[in-house]
Amino acid sequence: MFDNRISERRTMTNEIKIRAEGVDVYYGDNHAIKDVSVDISDKMVTAFIGPSGCGKSTFLRCINRMNDTVASARVDGTILLDGEDIYDKRVDPVQLRARVGMVFQKPNPFPKSIYDNVAYGPKIHGMAKNRAELDEIVEKALKRAALWGEVKDRLAAPGTGLSGGQQQRLCIARAVATEPEVLLMDEPCSALDPIATAQVEELIDELRQDYSVVIVTHSMQQAARVSQRTAFFHLGHLVEFDETDRIFTNPTDPRTESYISGRIG
Amino acid sequence: MTDFGATGSHPHELRRGRSLFDLDDRTRRRNRSEGAFRWLGIGAIALSMVFIVILLGTIVARGLPAFTQTTITIEVPLDAAVLDPNGTGDPEVIRSVLTFGYAPLIERGLAGTVAATGVETELTSSQLPQLLSPGVAATLRDMVAADPSLVGQTVQVEALASGRADGYLKGRVTRESLARDTNLSPAHLDVLDALVEQDLARRAFNWDFILGADASESRPEEAGIGVAMIGSFYMMLTVLLLALPIGVAASIYLEEFAPQNRLTDLIEVNISNLAAVPSIVFGILGLAAFIQFAHLPQSAPLVGGLVLTLMTLPTIIISTRAALKAVPPSIRDAALGVGASKMQSVFHHVLPLAMPGILTGLIIGLAQALGETAPLLLIGMVGFIASNPPDGFIDGFVSPNSAMPAQIYEWAKRADPAYYERAWGGIIVLLLFLLVMNVLAVLLRRRFERRW
Numbered sequence: 121m122f123d124n125r126i127s128e129r130r131t132m133t134n135e136i137k138i139r140a141e142g143v144d145v146y147y148g149d150n151h152a153i154k155d156v157s158v159d160i161s162d163k164m165v166t167a168f169i170g171p172s173g174c175g176k177s178t179f180l181r182c183i184n185r186m187n188d189t190v191a192s193a194r195v196d197g198t199i200l201l202d203g204e205d206i207y208d209k210r211v212d213p214v215q216l217r218a219r220v221g222m223v224f225q226k227p228n229p230f231p232k233s234i235y236d237n238v239a240y241g242p243k244i245h246g247m248a249k250n251r252a253e254l255d256e257i258v259e260k261a262l263k264r265a266a267l268w269g270e271v272k273d274r275l276a277a278p279g280t281g282l283s284g285g286q287q288q289r290l291c292i293a294r295a296v297a298t299e300p301e302v303l304l305m306d307e308p309c310s311a312l313d314p315i316a317t318a319q320v321e322e323l324i325d326e327l328r329q330d331y332s333v334v335i336v337t338h339s340m341q342q343a344a345r346v347s348q349r350t351a352f353f354h355l356g357h358l359v360e361f362d363e364t365d366r367i368f369t370n371p372t373d374p375r376t377e378s379y380i381s382g383r384i385g
Numbered sequence: 386m387t388d389f390g391a392t393g394s395h396p397h398e399l400r401r402g403r404s405l406f407d408l409d410d411r412t413r414r415r416n417r418s419e420g421a422f423r424w425l426g427i428g429a430i431a432l433s434m435v436f437i438v439i440l441l442g443t444i445v446a447r448g449l450p451a452f453t454q455t456t457i458t459i460e461v462p463l464d465a466a467v468l469d470p471n472g473t474g475d476p477e478v479i480r481s482v483l484t485f486g487y488a489p490l491i492e493r494g495l496a497g498t499v500a501a502t503g504v505e506t507e508l509t510s511s512q513l514p515q516l517l518s519p520g521v522a523a524t525l526r527d528m529v530a531a532d533p534s535l536v537g538q539t540v541q542v543e544a545l546a547s548g549r550a551d552g553y554l555k556g557r558v559t560r561e562s563l564a565r566d567t568n569l570s571p572a573h574l575d576v577l578d579a580l581v582e583q584d585l586a587r588r589a590f591n592w593d594f595i596l597g598a599d600a601s602e603s604r605p606e607e608a609g610i611g612v613a614m615i616g617s618f619y620m621m622l623t624v625l626l627l628a629l630p631i632g633v634a635a636s637i638y639l640e641e642f643a644p645q646n647r648l649t650d651l652i653e654v655n656i657s658n659l660a661a662v663p664s665i666v667f668g669i670l671g672l673a674a675f676i677q678f679a680h681l682p683q684s685a686p687l688v689g690g691l692v693l694t695l696m697t698l699p700t701i702i703i704s705t706r707a708a709l710k711a712v713p714p715s716i717r718d719a720a721l722g723v724g725a726s727k728m729q730s731v732f733h734h735v736l737p738l739a740m741p742g743i744l745t746g747l748i749i750g751l752a753q754a755l756g757e758t759a760p761l762l763l764i765g766m767v768g769f770i771a772s773n774p775p776d777g778f779i780d781g782f783v784s785p786n787s788a789m790p791a792q793i794y795e796w797a798k799r800a801d802p803a804y805y806e807r808a809w810g811g812i813i814v815l816l817l818f819l820l821v822m823n824v825l826a827v828l829l830r831r832r833f834e835r836r837w
Contacts, residue, residue, distance in 0.1 A: 186721065189717075214724055214725070217723070217724040218723075218724035221722065221723065224718055224722065228715035229719070230716065230720075240720075240723060241724060244723075244725055244733075291719070294719075295723065
C-alpha cells in the first residue's frame with residue numbers, strides 16, 4: 121500500500137507544501153493525535169474527514185500552531201512548511217500564521233466594518249504603504265472571496281450585519297488578504313445553509329489556483345465535491361490518505377469503508 | 386415539596402377520562418403555591434420600595450434646609466475713630482485692626498437697623514448681635530482690608546444670621562426650645578420676626594454650603610462642604626490615575642497571558658479575598674506604609690487616594706476580568722488566525738469589546754471609594770477642619786484636607802443641631818455625586834456597547 125501511494129504521488133505535478141512526520145498531540149494526559157504522517161500538496165484541496173473527536177481539527181490547528189494557545193497542548197514530531205520545521209524554536213508563530221491562514225467553523229468577523237475586517241491583517245503586517253494600496257488589497261481579497269459585488273457599496277457597514285454565508289466569505293477574504301500560502305479551513309460550512317455552502321464550496325475550488333487548501337469537514341459529500349485528496353482520521357490515527365476518488369470508491373482500510381458507507385461515525 | 390409526593394393510585398388512571406376544565410387537587414395545590422410565591426416576591430419588592438422612599442424622604446426633608454441660609458441686611462458705619470484712630474489713612478494701620486475691633490461697629494449697625502424697623506425690644510444693643518454669626522466681623526474686616534477707602538462710610542452688609550436665628554426661620558428652633566437655651570431669647574425672635582416682615586432678614590440659596598470650607602464648632606452657619614469636595618476630587622483623581630492602569634494591566638495579564646498554574650490560582654483567590662477585606666484594614670495599612678514608613682504628609686488627599694486605590698483595585702480587577710472573559714474566544718482566534726500577536730489581539734480586539742464592562746467596574750469602584758470613610762479615619766482625614774482651599778493644583782494632592790464622607794461624619798459628631806442639618810445636606814451632595822457617577826456608568830455602557 122505504501123509503495124502504491126508513492127508511485128501515485130509521483131504522477132502528480134504539484135509540489136509538497138506541508139510535510140508532517142510522526143506527529144503526536146497530547147492535551148494533558150489525552151493522546152489526541154497518534155503518529156500522523158501526511159504530505160499536503162500545493163495548489164490542491166486536501167480534505168480531512170472522520171467522526172467527531174477523531175482529531176482532524178486538532179491536527180489542522182497544529183499546522184498554524186493555533187494549539188499553542190491551549191496551555192495543556194503538547195506537540196511532538198515535525199511539521200515542515202516548504203522544508204522548514206514550523207515547531208523549530210526560532211519560528212515565531214505569529215509570522216507562521218501570516219503564511220498559513222485560517223478560517224474557522226463559526227463565522228467570526230470582528231465587530232468592525234467590512235473594510236476594517238479585511239484590512240486588519242494587511243495593516244498589522246505592513247503590507248500597504250498608503251490608503252490607496254490598502255483599498256486595492258481589500259478589493260482584491262473581497263473579489264477573491266466572491267463577496268465584492270455584494271458589499272462594495274457598504275464597506276463601512278459592520279461585518280456582523282451580514283448573513284451567515286456572507287460572514288464566512290468575509291472571513292475567507294480576511295484570511296486571503298494577508299496573502300497566505302496555505303489556507304486552513306475548519307468545517308467552514310457547518311454553520312451555513314445549503315445555498316451558502318454551495319457558494320463557499322465553489323469559492324474553495326477557485327482558491328485552489330493560488331493556495332494549498334486544507335479543509336476539515338464532517339460532510340463526506342463535501343469532501344468528495346471539493347477535494348482532490350482526502351485523509352480519513354479515526355481515534356487519533358490517520359487511517360488512510362489517498363486520492364479523493366479512490367477513498368470514496370475503493371478504500372483500502374476496512375475502517376474507511378465502514379465510515380463512508382455509514383456503518384461507523 | 387409537594388411536587389413529588391405520592392398520590393396513591395397511578396396518575397395516568399386519575400387523568401384519563403377527566404375533563405380538562407376541571408382541575409385536579411394536585412394542579413390546584415401547585416397553582417396555590419405558585420400564587421403564594423408570587424405574592425411573597427411582590428411583598429419583598431414593596432417592602433424594599435417603602436424603605437427606599439422612607440430613606441430618601443428623610444434625607445431630603447432633613448438635608449434640604451442646609452441648602453438655604455438666612456442673612457440679615459444691616460447698615461454698618463465704618464467709624465474712622467475706631468478703625469483709624471490717628472486719621473493716618475494708612476492701609477497698613479487699618480489692616481492691623483483685629484476682628485475684635487469690628488464687633489462694636491456691627492453692634493451699632495444692627496441696633497440702628499433694628500431701631501429703624503420700629504420694633505420695641507427689651508434687649509440691649511450688646512445682646513442683639515447674638516442674632517448674627519460671629520463670622521460677620523471677619524467678613525467685614527476682609528472687606529475693609531481689601532478696600533481701605535471704605536473707612537468713614539456706612540456700608541450695607543448681608544450679614545449671616547447665627548445658626549439659631551437661621552434655625553428659627555427654618556422651623557428647627559422654636560420659642561419652646563429656646564427656654565433651655567442661653568444663646569438666644571424669645572425677645573430675639575420678636576426682633577427677627579420684625580426683620581423678616583421688612584424683608585431685611587431672608588433665606589436665600591446657600592452657595593457657601595456647596596462651595597465653602599468647614600468652620601469651627603461655634604459657627605455652623607459658615608460651614609460648607611466645598612473644600613472637602615476638593616479633597617474628594619483629588620482622591621478620586623489619584624484612584625483613577627493609579628487603579629485604572631494597574632487594575633486593567635493586572636487583569637489583562639491574569640486573563641490573557643498568565644500560565645494556568647498554582648501560583649496564578651493563588652493570586653486569583655487572594656484578589657477575591659482582598660475585595661472582602663474591611664476597609665479599615667486598608668486604612669491602617671496606609672497609616673503604616675505611607676505615613677509612618679514613607680513619611681508622606683498626614684491628612685493629604687494623596688495618601689487617602691493611595692489607600693482607596695488599594696481598596697478599589699480588587700473590585701476593578703474582578704470586574705475587568707469578568708468583562709474580558711465575556712469576550713467570545715472566537716474573536717481572539719480570528720485575530721491570531723490572521724497573524725496578530727497576542728498583544729495585538731488583546732489591544733485591538735478584546736479590550737475594546739470589554740470596555741463597557743471595564744468602565745462600569747471602574748465607576749462602581751470609584752463610587753465605592755468616594756463614599757468610604759473608615760480608612761480615612763486612620764490617616765487623619767477625619768476631624769481635620771478643612772478651612773482653606775489648596776493653593777494650587779499640585780498643592781491639592783499634599784495639603785491637608787478632608788473628604789466628603791469624612792466631613793459629613795465630622796458634622797454629625799458636633800453638638801449644634803445646625804451641624805446635624807448640614808450633615809444631612811452633605812449626604813444629599815454625596816448622593817448626587819454617586820447618582821451622577823452611576824448615570825455616567827450607564828451612558829458609557831450604552832455608548833461603547835457592541836454586539837458580536
